[in-house]
Amino acid sequence: MEEKLRLDRKIKRWWFLPILLLMIAVWLEACNNLKEEEPTTISAEKFLTVYTPHKKEIYAPIIKEFEERTGIWVNVETGGTSQLLERIKSEAGVPGCDVMFGGGVESLEAYKEYFQSYKSPQTEQVPANFYAKDYCWSGFSALPIVFIYNKKLVSDLNLPDSWKSLTDPCWKGRIAYVSPEISGSCYTALVTMMSASEDAEGWQMVEEFIQNLDGQLLESSEEICQSVAKGIYIVGITLEESAKKQVNLGEDVAFLYPEEGTSFVPDGSAIIKNCPHEEYARLFIDFTLSKAAQEYLTTELNRRSIRTDVKPPEGLPLLGEIKQINYDISWAAKNNGEIIRHWKELAKGSEK
Amino acid sequence: MKRIKELSFRHRIFLGCVMVAFIPISLNLIIMRQFGNILEKQYTEDGSRYLSDMSFKWEQLQFSCEEALYQIEQKNLVYDATVLLNETDSNKIYLNLYQIAANMHKGSKISIYDSEGTLCCSTDSSRERVTLSKSWGRLRKASDSPAITFYSLQNDLVSADTPLLSAVRAERNAEGQIAGYVEFTFTRDTFVQVFSGFTTSRMNGYLLDESGHIIYSANISILADQRLLLRNFCKAFSKADIIRQEENQYFISRDEESGCYIILEQTDAISKQALNAISTLSCLGIGISFLVSVIFSVFFAKALFHPVSQISRAMAAVEKGQLDKRIQVDRQDELGDLARNFNHMTKNLQEYMEMITKRGEELNESQIRLLQSQLNPHFLYNTLDTVKWMAKINSIPEIASIAENLAIILRRSVSKKQFVTLKEELDMAESYLDIQKIRFSNKFTCQVRASDLVKTYIVPKLILQPLVENAIIHGFANAEEGTISIDGWAADGILYISVTDNGCGMSAETVDIINTNGSRMKEGHLGLYNVSQIIKLNYGTDYGLQVVSERNRGTVITAVLPASQEV
Numbered sequence: 001m002e003e004k005l006r007l008d009r010k011i012k013r014w015w016f017l018p019i020l021l022l023m024i025a026v027w028l029e030a031c032n033n034l035k036e037e038e039p040t041t042i043s044a045e046k047f048l049t050v051y052t053p054h055k056k057e058i059y060a061p062i063i064k065e066f067e068e069r070t071g072i073w074v075n076v077e078t079g080g081t082s083q084l085l086e087r088i089k090s091e092a093g094v095p096g097c098d099v100m101f102g103g104g105v106e107s108l109e110a111y112k113e114y115f116q117s118y119k120s121p122q123t124e125q126v127p128a129n130f131y132a133k134d135y136c137w138s139g140f141s142a143l144p145i146v147f148i149y150n151k152k153l154v155s156d157l158n159l160p161d162s163w164k165s166l167t168d169p170c171w172k173g174r175i176a177y178v179s180p181e182i183s184g185s186c187y188t189a190l191v192t193m194m195s196a197s198e199d200a201e202g203w204q205m206v207e208e209f210i211q212n213l214d215g216q217l218l219e220s221s222e223e224i225c226q227s228v229a230k231g232i233y234i235v236g237i238t239l240e241e242s243a244k245k246q247v248n249l250g251e252d253v254a255f256l257y258p259e260e261g262t263s264f265v266p267d268g269s270a271i272i273k274n275c276p277h278e279e280y281a282r283l284f285i286d287f288t289l290s291k292a293a294q295e296y297l298t299t300e301l302n303r304r305s306i307r308t309d310v311k312p313p314e315g316l317p318l319l320g321e322i323k324q325i326n327y328d329i330s331w332a333a334k335n336n337g338e339i340i341r342h343w344k345e346l347a348k349g350s351e352k
Numbered sequence: 353m354k355r356i357k358e359l360s361f362r363h364r365i366f367l368g369c370v371m372v373a374f375i376p377i378s379l380n381l382i383i384m385r386q387f388g389n390i391l392e393k394q395y396t397e398d399g400s401r402y403l404s405d406m407s408f409k410w411e412q413l414q415f416s417c418e419e420a421l422y423q424i425e426q427k428n429l430v431y432d433a434t435v436l437l438n439e440t441d442s443n444k445i446y447l448n449l450y451q452i453a454a455n456m457h458k459g460s461k462i463s464i465y466d467s468e469g470t471l472c473c474s475t476d477s478s479r480e481r482v483t484l485s486k487s488w489g490r491l492r493k494a495s496d497s498p499a500i501t502f503y504s505l506q507n508d509l510v511s512a513d514t515p516l517l518s519a520v521r522a523e524r525n526a527e528g529q530i531a532g533y534v535e536f537t538f539t540r541d542t543f544v545q546v547f548s549g550f551t552t553s554r555m556n557g558y559l560l561d562e563s564g565h566i567i568y569s570a571n572i573s574i575l576a577d578q579r580l581l582l583r584n585f586c587k588a589f590s591k592a593d594i595i596r597q598e599e600n601q602y603f604i605s606r607d608e609e610s611g612c613y614i615i616l617e618q619t620d621a622i623s624k625q626a627l628n629a630i631s632t633l634s635c636l637g638i639g640i641s642f643l644v645s646v647i648f649s650v651f652f653a654k655a656l657f658h659p660v661s662q663i664s665r666a667m668a669a670v671e672k673g674q675l676d677k678r679i680q681v682d683r684q685d686e687l688g689d690l691a692r693n694f695n696h697m698t699k700n701l702q703e704y705m706e707m708i709t710k711r712g713e714e715l716n717e718s719q720i721r722l723l724q725s726q727l728n729p730h731f732l733y734n735t736l737d738t739v740k741w742m743a744k745i746n747s748i749p750e751i752a753s754i755a756e757n758l759a760i761i762l763r764r765s766v767s768k769k770q771f772v773t774l775k776e777e778l779d780m781a782e783s784y785l786d787i788q789k790i791r792f793s794n795k796f797t798c799q800v801r802a803s804d805l806v807k808t809y810i811v812p813k814l815i816l817q818p819l820v821e822n823a824i825i826h827g828f829a830n831a832e833e834g835t836i837s838i839d840g841w842a843a844d845g846i847l848y849i850s851v852t853d854n855g856c857g858m859s860a861e862t863v864d865i866i867n868t869n870g871s872r873m874k875e876g877h878l879g880l881y882n883v884s885q886i887i888k889l890n891y892g893t894d895y896g897l898q899v900v901s902e903r904n905r906g907t908v909i910t911a912v913l914p915a916s917q918e919v
Contacts, residue, residue, distance in 0.1 A: 018374035025381035047587070061489075064506060067563040068493055073587060074563075075580075292487045299485065 048074045048280040049097040051088065053081040054267075058301055059101065065296070066287050072280050081184060085111045088272060098275040099284050101140075104184040105268040108137040109333035115270040118282055122289035122307075127319075130266050130306040133330075139266030140288050141241070141303040144322060145189045146255040146262065148176075148228050148243040149235040160235045162259035163196040166209055173214035176224040176236030179347075181340050183221040188265045189237045190343065191332045195325045196260035203342065210343075210350045229253050241303050244316065248302065261323035266306055361660065365653040373645030377638050384634060388622070395621040396594065396601065402550055403603040403616045406557055409546045410607055410614055413457060417500055417519050417536050420452045420462065424534055430523045433473050434466040434532040442473065449475050459541030461515065465491065465533040476537060478513070494520035494533055502610040504561035505537075510572055512540045517559075517567050543568040554619045560586055562611035586613040599624040659687040663694055675702040729766045733759050750790050757783035765814060771919045774840055774849070775807035777816040781838060784817050788824050795833045796824070802840030809840075809847050809915050812886050818879030819851040819909050826877075827855025827907060847915035854906035858899065866899045866909075880909070887913050 052059045056078075063074045079087070081103035088100060092114055100108065100115070108115065109132065117135040130139035147160050160166060166175060180187035193209065194202030216233075218224060224236040225243060229251040243255035269288050271281040287293055294305040298313045305312065312318060332339075359367065424430060433445050449462050453475050463474035469484040469491050484491045490503035500521045507514045515537035525531040547557040551570040559568040564583035566574060585595050585604050595602045603616040622630070662679055669677040675698060681691040736759040743751035760783040764776070778800055785798050820836065828834045837852045866880055884897045891913055901907040 018371040018378065021378035021382070022374055025378045025385065028382060028385045060506065064504075064563075064565075065488060065492075068503070071562070073583070292492075296485065296488050 046072050046280070048072050048099065048277050048284060049077065050074055050099045050101045050284070051077050051079065051084040051097045052101040053079060053084055054102040058303075061296065061300065062101075062288065062293060065293070066284060069287070070280070070283055072283065074284075081107050085114075088114050093274070095272045095275045097272055098277045098281040099269060099271055101269045101284070101288070102267050104143075104188065105132070105137055105139060105266055106188065106329055106333045106336070107184060108132075108268050108270050109329055110336060112136040112270075114273055116273045116275070116278070118271050118285055120282070120286050120289050122286055125291070125307045125309050126289060127306070127308065129264065129327075129329075131268070137268040137270040138285055138289060139268045139306045141297055141301075142264045142266050142306045142319065143185070143188075143304070144240045144257065144262045144264050145185070145192050146238060146240045146243050146257055147235055148225055148238050148246065148253055148255040150228050150231050150233075151252045151254050153231060153234045159256060161256055163193045163205065164260070166193075166235070166237075167205060167212050169212065171235055172212050173216050174234040175213055175216070176218055176227050176233035176238075177213060177216075178218045178221050178224065180343055182219075185221050185239050186237065187336070187340075188263060188327075188332070191339065192263040192325055192327060194339075195263070195327055196258065203346070206343070207346050207350075210346050213350075215347075215350065225253070240316070244302050244313065247315075257317075257322050259323070261325035263325055263327035264304075264319065264322075265327060265329060362653050362657040365656050366649045369649030369652055370646060373642060373649070377641060380634070381638070384630075388627075391621050395618070399555075399601060399603045399616055399618045400594070402555065402618075403605055403614065406547060406550055406614050406616060407605050407607060410559070410612070411609075413538070413542070413546055414500070414519075414607075414609060416456045416460075420456055420536065421500070421521060421534060423452050424448075424462075425523075430464055430532045430534060433464040445473055446475070449473065456536070457538065457542045458545045459539035461537045461539075463535040463537065465535065467530050467532055469533070472532070476515070490518050490520050490535070491522075491533055494522045495530060497522075498524075499609075502561070502612060504565055504567045506565060515539055516543070517561075540568065544570075550616065556617040558582055558613075558615040558617065560613040560615065564613065567612070582615055585615060589613065659683065659691060663691055666694060666698075670698055670701070675705060729762065732762060736762070754787050754790055757786045761787075761817075767813070770813055771810050772813050773807065774802065774809045774811050774816075774847075777811055777813075778802065778807065778838065778840070780814075781816045781820045784820055785824075785836070792824070792828070796828055796836060797833075798836045798838070800838045802838070806840045806842055806847070806915075808917055809842065810917060810919055811847070811849070811913060812890055815883045815886060815911060816849060816851070818883050819849075819911065822877070822880055822909065823851050823853040823855065823907065826858070827853035842915040845915050847913050848910055849913075850908055850910040852906065852908045857903045857905055857907050858901040859903075860901075863899045863901050866897055883911065887911060 050059075050063065059076060059078075063076060066072065067074055077084075077097065084100060085103065085107060088095070088097070089111065091097070112132070112134075115136045117132075118138075119135045120131075120138055123131055123135075123138065126139065130142065131137065147166075149160055154160070158170070160168075160171060165171075177189075178186045180190045190206065194206060196202070197205040199205065218227065221238065221242075224233075224238045225246045227233045228236040229246050229249075238255075240255070243253070246253045247255070269285055271278065271285060275281055289307070291307060291310060294307045294310045297303045298305050298310055302313045304316065304319070427448050429445055429448055432441055449464075453460055453462050461474060461476035461479075463476060463479060464472045465484065466472050469486045471479060471481050471483070486492060486495055490501070493501045493503055500519050503518045503520065505515055505518055507516055517538045519536040519538075520533050522530045523532050523534060543559060547559075547568075547570065550557045556570050557568075558566060558570075560566050560582060564586035566579055566582065581597065582602075585602050586606075588595065589604050589606055593604050595604065599620045601618045601620065603618065605614050606612070607614065620627075666677045666679050677698060678695050679691045681688050681695070683691070736755045740752045740755035740759070743749070743755060761780060764772075764780045782798075782800065789796070789798075816838070820838070823836050827836075834853055834855050839848075839850045839852070841848055862877065866877070866884070880897060887895050887897070895913045896911075898910045898912060899907065900910075
């Protein structure tokens, strides 16, 4: 009996050993799992997120230099202008980015409710038409609308030198243009044409222009210069910067500023409303407007600066030498839908 | 705990076996885990060491730049290149530059710019004469710093000849104005040389600039996700220098001088798939061994329990009287012994029981024979009665008295009653005394003193007669005459019956023996012993006989027993 009791006590003392071992094993396992779950989230300090529709050759050096100078790390996300603006719209309230860098200012103007106004000290050197009246956006580079033409196909005596001349039947079906529905610059060109027209609203000239297009529309604005250089089209309506690039490539093309005048609608940048890094966003806007960046823009990127104290790229006239048309950006932005609808109606009518 | 206590033996065995099975399983788990940990730790240590080696190599590259700059300074090459640049000088300058470049890492090129940022000479044949902006890019960075500044050129990594990194130092003249710039550019080849030995199938080295952009990677094609990941690691560097991401471990270090980040990517020692396979297998192994141990435990418990339950069942049968129950034993172990002992025990028990039964039968037979051989007591009474009457007729009163008293004694002693009243006992004692008086020719006198109440108390039969007999036989053995007095009284519920004689008395030894109830009763005092035993058996050891005796003065024997009128 006593023997049994002692045995029982012994068992009582040892029965928990397997359970203890099992518990140790489970504990070690748990410890290991815990270690693996270490968070790798990144601190938000000195970070700036930029959405840009610019090409890499434009944004990369600007952002690189910004990073070098400020030590702020920029996270770049690229995409089309409207795509990025829609994204900003959908992210309103909890913005995923701080700055929209690039995109025609008409587009920015249309989405201005998602932007925060900021008056950069750099705007002192910038003419008022290159930033928003309420400072919701600031310009980056000035982009006059020009006519590009193939030198081999056009005689100097009969240049397409005015908006009016584009309605001349001799260019019928030979004008490179993209539907303003697709291309922002072509929309700007359309509104510029309407502004240049002598009649009240300008639709008369537009109608004639549409008839002269003869239903020929390109798919994207990049094709305009190329197709003119290749001789597929004789004349194209494009941005000064794109035309200059073709000229610099040594193609047989030239460009001119329309006689009635042209618009200098810039592309711009804007700070997103309630963005997480507003301070850095402001620094970024300041930097894009700074003399150094604007000079780089003209010397390395062949873009026209919006600053008065920066010379235009080599071989281009000063802004003051070009006749300017009074272009109401906010009107163009506001009536975008209406104008496009009217354009489509006219285009449909001409097809018949 | 209580539950475990309540479990049956069989279940305890089962549970015990299962628990024991847990020991190797958990030990195995612990060992495996520890093994994994040690391996991982070792691997991590290796990674950290490689990383510090890489950092060292990177510092060496910086040092080689410093050294080259020193040599350029010594030979005054910046001044030569920027100011006096005619054909003969130019050859001399290039000779020096090529020599210096040859001592540097593979793929290193040296370029010298004048104070306006115009390239004067370069060992890189692909470089054209350009003017770099002093307010932008690498020259701006160098202008702002007295030391060598590193500037990532953000070129793609595919081409082996494109420079990836530029190191520029602004050379200042005595007035502190910038006289020119010396630039070193490094191509992919340079970094392949610097980081050689750290690129294996399991490791990959990265060099990133201050803003976390990749300068160099051993792996040419890097996905955007990977770039972002590495950049995030750099950003998180101040918090964690070892980061685990999926099946890779990243070791990060930052070179304070250049601001560059060096990252070592290390694939896990054991890949995730292998780890999964191992854990799946070990889980399976554990499962199977657990299952096996459970099944084994069931059989083991059954096997161990079987003989025990057999014995237990057999015992139950024996308890019910089945003494011929035997267990089949074919084991040689302790349980076999137990079963054999049980068999042996039951066999003995059976034999014993048989013996007892047989003896009982024998006893019954002898009793019957005894009863048959007994005289009919009535025949004795009648005979004694006849003797009495014949004695009376023949006027021999002594014989009549003897016969009468003998008949009384005989009747009392044969009577089946175990308890009688004290009166009856006194009557019998008187009858006995009457006979003895005749035998001893009236040599002694007798007196009885007891109240009527005391006489009604119940006492065991035949306790007084032996006391009186003892007084006569031993007290007056040699005496001429004597007196016997019998006294009965009760006090505090205890009945005292004393027999007093004035005979020769007892020896002190005998008195002692009787008073202490010694078992070794002296020959001749058997009667006293019996009386004492009867009282003690009936009423307990508190009662019995008390003797007081003195040589030649007499003896008093007192029987002490409870006073009761009921049996």
